[in-house]
Amino acid sequence: MKPLRSVIVAVCCLVYLLYISGCSSSSPGYTATINEGRTAAREMMEQTGASSISLALIDGEQVVWTETFGLADKASRTAPSADTMYCIGSTSKMVAAIAVMKLVDLGLISLDRPLRNYITSFSMASPEYAQVTVRMLLNHSAGFPGGDYRNSETSTPLPFSFSAQVLETLKTQRLKHAPGYMSVYANDGFTLIEQLVSAVTGKSYAQFVQEEIFTPLGMNTSRYPLDYFPDGSFAKRYADDSPQPQLFLNSFGSGGLYSTPGDMAKIAMMFLKKGKVGTVRILSEASVAAMGVDQTLFSFNPVKSKSFSYGLGWDTVIQPGLGAVGVTGWQKGGDVTLYGSAMIVAPADGLAVVVMGASNSFGSGSATVIAERILLRALAEKGRIAAMPTPLNLPTRPLKTASSGQLDSAVGYYASNSTVMRVQKQPDDSLSIARYDAATSAWQSWITGLKLRDDDRFSNNEKPGMSFSFITTDARQYVTIRYVTGYGHYQDDIIQGQKIAAPGLPAAWSSRAGKSWLLANEYRDSEAWESPLMRLNTFDGFLAVNRGGGLQVVDPAAGDTRAGMMLTIPQVYGRDLDDVAIDTTRGEEWIRLGSTLYRPQETxxxxxxxxxxxxxxxxxxxxxxxxxxxxxxxxxxxxxxxxxxxxxxxxxxxxxxxxxxxxxxxxxxxxxxxxxxxxxxxxxxxx
CATH class of the missing domain: 2.60.120.380 (Jelly Rolls)
Known part of the structure; x- marks a missing residue:
């Protein structure tokens, strides 16, 4: 005989399936919302070339509307169904965060105890690693370099544990900053949650999540890619019109989950109902509340970015599209090759939206726009806000005279995790910004005519919605951007880059400049083989790693065999940095970035x-x-x-x-x- 809890869950699932089977066309009280959502989805398909989109609107403990668009399989002309899975990328982190909070509720771990208390084999090259706590995995403040992507995306099941690889890789890595100093997006923290769960429970991460989250919630169409999925069970992804094989995203905790809007709606309901759905409790009310606390209030974060105000697992707990109309929102988005997703929850208003899509340029930003439009229209339809907001049409702000000191201070080089910018002063006392293009080995103009305005920010006449400021804090200078984003009815701020000075090139590194190295130790069917080339570029006295067109500046002053990561940028533009290490392999100089090895092309x-x-x-x-x-x-x-x-x-x-x-x-x-x-x-x- 099945236990009573299983019977209750089964009955709830049956009622839910009967409910959604008849609600995809209309639902009382949400006619305008459904029309808005359909328009948003179709417009986004046209803009991005998405092959399919699937979404769900949640009110309390009900999915009041779910619908799919496009084709899950272009060859057979098959439309996606409510059970068609998508790889949701980093939205998977919400499941990992729930798993951790479940362990907290069970009394098995404490958020603020050192991680090594639970994963005894965890270590790093920086002795401060001992200060890394469980909480720091969830709020991106551990100080990890960012992400070990070797073997992360394959087209067959990986025959070994990716999370074990990451744990081993970290033993040779140094911290990017002191643990807890700032929050900057890091996948490796969430990948290590797999190891944490196994160490504490003795179960695999996938088994624990299935038993403690998926099964109790009746999430029957969510699974990790442990093996090939049945044909037709997931939305195929396309590069233009070229079908791609099933994606095995092997970092389960940070991005590997395949799911549906209907299943992820149950996660959203759990948050709306403070930890439970129906009679099934997943988390305590205290744990749900703790996940919604803005973690960036307690660390280095000189410019508030509402899009990256991390909670525990959440990208933001002050979602700016909802915040612009006075509504609190929590959001998590996910991007992986040719898939994108977003989940937004408005906890005080009992509303949530989940959006997933596939192919071409559809990503979490695309999903966010759709989700914001649906939620804003629903809030208006419920009378929570007066009306649907309209996209901004900002005027050019009045000029203000910039001092020579302001202009001279702004001039210089700024770097992010993948871009190097150069700010120059022009004869008319305006500023221009160029970005270095590794493909052409030249500076390419990005934006010109920036003049100081009455809000003490620099902008031009052509794009008044984008403005720049230059700030100095903690003995570092940063360039920040204010920009229109999301549905377009609000602006947000973000730190775009850190000012850098050319460290000079020692002879050992100068001799390596301009040479090329090729991938050597990636798993045989990894998607990384699409771009196997790595170069060391030098320009204007800088040394930079060039992978896939992105440039990461490194400091060669650390020594002849190591050039160090050199950026301290919170939020997102300081993510995924690596030291460049020279390994002597087969009598040659090979380059190691994280755990990835590159061999010299010339030999x-x-x-x-x-x-x-x-x-x-x-x-x-x-x-x-x-x-x-x-x-x-x-x-x-x-x-x-x-x-x-x-x-x-x-x-x-x-x-x-x-x-x-x-x-x-x-x-x-x-x-x-x-x-x-x-x-x-x-x-x-x-x-």
């Missing part, structure tokens, strides 16, 4: 015409070979092989035995071979 063995053999070494590193630009090559014995042109753009890929024509472009081609250690691969080059 790759050139393949000769005819037959040859390649053996994968004991480390399991991928083997590269340089080929002529024309001809063909056949491969026997590789698990996965990939062919690139001279610019390292992927031209062909295959699994097992195969052959391919060479790209006939540039001066060379490159072949990379992946297989288990000890595998002998035979190649035959025909010219």
């Amino acid at each position: 790759i063995t050139a393949l000769s015409a005819g037959s040859s053999a390649v053996t994968i070494g004991a480390e399991g590193f991928a083997e590269w070979r340089k080929l002529p630009p024309t001809g063909s090559v056949s491969i026997s014995g590789a698990s996965v092989w990939r062919l690139y042109d001279a610019g390292l753009e992927q031209k062909a890929t295959g699994t097992g035995d195969g052959s391919t024509m060479l790209p006939d472009s540039g001066t060379a081609a490159y072949l990379v071979l992946s297989a288990p250690p000890g595998t002998r691969i035979t190649l035959n080059l025909v010219q």
Whole structure:
């Protein structure tokens, strides 16, 4: 006989399914809201090229409207259903945060005790790691470099634990800042929650979440990618019109969950009802309240960003789109390759929206716009606010005379985690900002004509909704941006970059400048192989890592074999930094970023015409070979092989035995071979 609790959950699920089956077209009291949501979804599909969108509106403990748009499978012309799953990316962090708070409620952990009390193998190169607490995982203040992305996205199940890899990687990493000093987005903290749950409960993270969250809430269409999903159970993702394989996002705690708006609606209901849904309690009221406390009030955060006012798990607990109309909102968004999602909860007003979508440029920002429009219209329809707000149309503000000191202080170089900017003073006492383009090795103009206005910010006549300020605090200078965002009826502020001075280039690093390195230790079907190239760029006295076009400046003064991360930026633009470490491997200088290894491109063995053999070494590193630009090559014995042109753009890929024509472009081609250690691969080059 099933226990009474299971019977109650089953009955509740049946009632819920019967309810939503008839509410996708209309619902009393929300006609205008549904029309607004449909318009928002269709407009966003047009703007982003999304292949499908799915959403749900929640009022109290009811899903009052759910609907899907587009196609889950373009080949079969199949529309998504209410049970079609999407990878929700970082919205998964809410489940991880709930899991931690569940452990708190059970008395198994304390938020403010050191993490190493529970994960005894946790350590880092910085001795201050001992001060990292459980709370710091949830509010992004641990000081971790950011994210170990090696092996994070694959197209087959990963045969080992990704979270265990992250735990091992952190042993060689140093902290970016003192634990608790500031909150800056960090995936690794939430990935470690998997290890925390296992250490405390003896269960895998996926098992614990299933037993303690999904099953009690009747979340029957939520699961982690432990294996292949049945065809048709999830929305396919497309790059333009090209279908992509199922995404295995292996960082379950920080981003790997597949779910539906209907399932995530139950999470939203739990928050609206202070920890329970119906008779099923997931969290205590105290834990729900603690998750909604703004954590950035207690740490370094000189400019308030309402979009990044972190709670415990939440991106923000003062959601600015709702805040602009006097309503409190909590939000979490998620982005992963070709999927985006957002969940917004208005706890005091009993409303919530969940939005998910797939393909092309659809992301959490797109989902947020849809969710804000739905909630704002619902608030107006319920009479909570007077009317639906309209997007801002800001006038140009009056000029104010800037002093020479103000202008001279602003001039200089500023860096974020992926961009380097240069601020210059022009003859008319305006400021201009350029960004360094690694592809062209030149500065590209971004915005010009910035003049001081009566609000003591710099803006131009063309974009009055975007303004800049330059502040100095804690012996550092920052450039901040005020910008129109979301649905467009409000502005927000964010710290965009930190002022930096060129540290100079020691001879050891100068000799490496301009050289290229290629990925060596990624799992064989990782999506990282799409962009295997890494360069060290130098310009204007700076050294920067160039991966995928993004530039991270590093400080080579640490020594001849280590260039250190050098930015201290709260919120989001200081995320995902790495030290650059030189490893001597096979008698060569290889580069290590986090746990990712890159080998020098210049020493790759050139393949000769005819037959040859390649053996994968004991480390399991991928083997590269340089080929002529024309001809063909056949491969026997590789698990996965990939062919690139001279610019390292992927031209062909295959699994097992195969052959391919060479790209006939540039001066060379490159072949990379992946297989288990000890595998002998035979190649035959025909010219």
